[in-house]
Amino acid sequence: MGALSIRKVRKSYAGVEILKGIDIDIEQGEFLILVGPSGCGKSTLLSMIAGLDEITSGDVFIADRRVNDLSPKDRDIAMVFQSYALYPSMTVRENISFGLEIRKMPKAERDAAVDRVAQILQIEHLLDRRPSQLSGGQRQRVAMGRAIARNPALFLFDEPLSNLDAKLRVEMRTEIKLLHKRLGTTIVYVTHDQIEAMTLGDKIAVMKAGEVQQFGTPSDIYRNPANLFVAGFMGSPSMNFIKAKVCESGSGLGLEMESGGERFAFPAVNGEGLAAWKGREVIVGIRPEQITEVVDSHGDDPRVVRQSLPIVLSEPTGPDTLLLVHINGAKVTCRVCPDFAGVPGEKMALMFDLSKVVYFDPSTEQRIK
Template sequence: MGFLDIKQATKFYGSVQVLHETDISVEEGEFLVLVGPSGCGKSTLLNMIAGLEDITTGEIAIRGRSMNGVKPADRNIAMVFQSYALYPNMTVSGNISFGMEMHGIPKAERARRIAQVADLLQISHLLERKPGQLSGGQRQRVAMGRALVREPDVFLFDEPLSNLDAKLRVDMRTEIKKLHQKLGTTIVYVTHDQIEALTLSTRIAVMYGGYVQQLGTPKEIYDNPANMFVAGFMGSPSMNLFPAKVVDSSGKPAAEVRLSDGKTAAIPFADGALSSNVGRDIILGIRPEAITDRDGADRNSQSVHMVDAPVEVTEPAGSDTFVVSQIGGKDVTGRFRADVSVNAGDIFPFAFNMEKAVVFDPQSENRIA
C-alpha cells in the first residue's frame, strides 16, 4: 500500500468513458508527473484526487483512508492551479493566509508559517503587494506559497507553468525541483510538456486515450518505451520511428532499411537480438543522440554501425547540429557535433548505436525488443 493509492479508478461523463481502469500507487515523498496530450485524462485524474470530480468506479485513498465521497476541504490536499487563482483585492500575505484562516489556525501560527514560506520562496519583500503588482513568476510563487502553508498530505499541481514565458518556465521548473528536494513532499503534477515531466519527476505516468500507457522512472520511460506512442511523445526531438525488416546479414540478424536514394542498408542488431524474427516487418526506434557522426559516436558501445545516407536538411542548434535523412519514407534526425561539416545533398556516414535501438510491432505498436 502506498501513501496515495489509485485503485481501478474510472470516470464516465454519461456514456462516454474518459478514464479507464487506472492503478497507481504513490509513495510518500514521491514526485509523480501525469503527462500526455490534451484530452488524455490527466487533469480528470488530478481532479478526482482533489475531490473536484467524483469517481465513477474504483477508489482513491490517502494514508490508507478512502477518499470516495470525502469533500475536497476534508482531504488535506493543496492544489496549485494554472490560473494562479489569487484574490486581487488581497495582499500577498492575505492570499497566503486565507486558507489557514478558513481552517481556524491561530494568528500567531499563521504569521509563523507565512514568514517561513515567504523566506523559502524568496517573496518576503512582496508580502504587502497585491497580485496586480506582481509578475507572472511572482504570482506563481504566491500560489505555491498558499499551498505550502497548508502543510497538506499531498500537493497537486495542474499545469502551473503553462502561462509563463519560455525562460521563466525553465527557471520555475528548477525552483519547484529544489522545493521538492528541500521539503520531501508528496506531489502529483499534471503537464503536457514532456521535458517538464522528465526533469521534475521521480516517476512518470504517460497517458493517452484515458489509459496509462506506461508508468516508470524518467530513465525507464525514455530508454525503454512500452509502445510507439510513449516513444514518440517523450523526448525532444522525439524518437525516430521508421519501418524496417529483420534480415540475416552474414549470419547475424539486422534491420534492413530503405534509403531515399533507393539503396538499402542492413544495420546489425546488438547482441544478436531478434535472431528468431528473420523476415518480420518491424518499426525501428532510435533516438537522435544515438544517430551521430563517426567521431561523435559512443566509444563504449560495441554496436555502432555506419550507414551512408543522403542528407535532406541540416539544422544548426548551437551546441549540436541536427541532420535529417529519409529512411523508410520517414524523416530521421541525428544529433551531430556542432563543428561537423555536413550539408544538404551530401551522402554522409551516419553512425547508428544499435545498443540504444528498440523495436516495435507495426500492428499492435507495442514494443517487442
C-alpha cells in the first residue's frame, strides 16, 4: 500500500447509498484529483478520508495505517477548505501557528515553522495582518500555510479555489502546482472543474452518482475515456458526439455522414471493434481540436480527411476561434486559427484528424474497443 488506499468504501444516509464501493490507491507524493458534477459524492469521500464522516463499510488506509476508527486529529492530515476557515481575530502568524500550539510544539519551533511556510508561500509581509485585511488569494495562501506548517502525511483540499475570480483561480492553480512540486507532498483535491483536474493531477478519479467512472492519469482519461460520461465531462470545449451508421467503405469500414444536405463517409479509423456494428449506429467521439482549418503538414495521412461544411456560428476566443457546424443533426464544435475562420452562412474546408477518434455504444454508453 502507498500514501492512501481506499478499499470498497460505501456510504449510506437513511438507506440511500451515496458512495457505491470506491477503490482508489495512490503512492507517496502523488496528487489525486476527485472530480465530478455536484452531488457525485466526491466531497463525501473526502470527508470520510478526513474522519469528518463515518464509513458505512470498507476501509481507508493512510500511510499503511487503517484509520476508520481514528479521530481526525489522529489521522496525520491537514485540510484546506473552500471557505478558508481562518480565525478573524488572529493575525496571519497566529492563524498559521495555532494548530502547532494546540499540539504543544515549543514556541521556537513554532516560529521557525511559520517563517518557513511564509517564505515558501511568499507571505512574509502579511504575517501581522488579520484575515479581513487580505484579498481572497492571500487568504487562500494563509489557509494553505496553516496546513503546510503541520507537515502531515496527507493534504486534503476541498474545492479551495471556487470562491476566487477566474484570473486568480489560474494564478492559484499555478501556485498549488509549484507548491506540490517543491514539497513533494501527497494531496487529495476535490473539484468540479475539469480544467483544474487536468492541470493539477497526477491521477484523476472521475466520479458520477457515487461511483468512480474512470481512474488514471490526465492524459489517459482525456485520450482514452472509458464511457460517454467521462468523454463529455473531461475537456473544454467538451468532446463532440456524432451518431453515425457503420457502413462498408472500400476495403474497410466507414461512417455515414450528412451536413447541409450533402452526404459523405469518413473512414472508421481505430475501428477494430466495429466489425459487429456494420449497418448499425454508433456514437463517434471527436474533440474540437481534431477539427481544424486545412494544413498541409499531414501530407497523405489516410487518418486525416477533408470536408467542406456550412458554418453555423463563430465564437472568437482570442487564440482560437470556435466554429459550430452540423453533422448528422449534431452540433459539432471545431477549433480553428482565427486568421482562417470561416464566416457563418458560408462553407469552409475543414480537416478532420481521425487518429484519436473514439466510439461508444449508444445503449450502454460504454467505449467500443
